[in-house]
Amino acid sequence: MKEKYYTVEQISEMLNIHPKTIQRYIREGKLQAGKIGKSWRVTGHDLSVFMESTRPQAGKVTIPLNKNSDYEIKVSSVIDIDVKGMDDAIRIMNTVTAALNTNLPEYGHPTMHAQFLESECKVRVTIWGNIQFAQAIIQLIMELVEIIRQEDY
Structure with missing residues (x-):
């Protein structure tokens, strides 16, 4: 039997949740998805798993995001770093990428993008995640x- 795939828009309509929220769940790893072209697709199985994991319990309407609270704060930041050349840029980007790949549970499911802007001799690091992750990356x-x-x- 052929697997059924759903778009972000279809899931949004089914669950009455804004499409941006569905995309955030995908970024955070709460909803498994794959990209086909430029669009995300979610299998029926992965949608079922997501639905089971987010079902409200005992009258709660929030999804518990960590052990201590029903709320989680997310941070996004763009960090521009002046460098002398490509070698410094590569060193910074590799170190930040290695830190992201530690996959520490307290960091949740962060994302990071780093690029060397050669014309400006600058490294641009864009991060998104919880406060602990942002603080650790900025300190690093x-x-x-x-x-x-x-x-x-």
């Missing part, structure tokens, strides 16, 4: 930049 970048600058002198 601050320390790494300090090390690189000390090595230059």
Whole structure:
């Protein structure tokens, strides 16, 4: 039997949830999805798993996001780092990527994108995740930049 796939828009209509919220669930890993072209697709099985995991319990209307609270704060940030050249840029991007790949449970399901803007001699790091993740990445970048600058002198 052929697996049925749903678009973000179809799921949004079925669950009466805004499409951006469905996309956020996908980014956070709460709803498994795959990309076909430029659009996300969710299998019927993955949608069922998601529905079971988010079913309200005992009158609660929020989805518990961590052990301590029914609420979770998300942070997004763009960090521009002036660098002397490609070598410093690669070092920063590799270190930040390695930190993201530690997959510590307290960081939830963060996302990060890093790029070297050669014309500006700048590394741009974009992060999205919980406050603990954002704080750790920003602290890491601050320390790494300090090390690189000390090595230059």
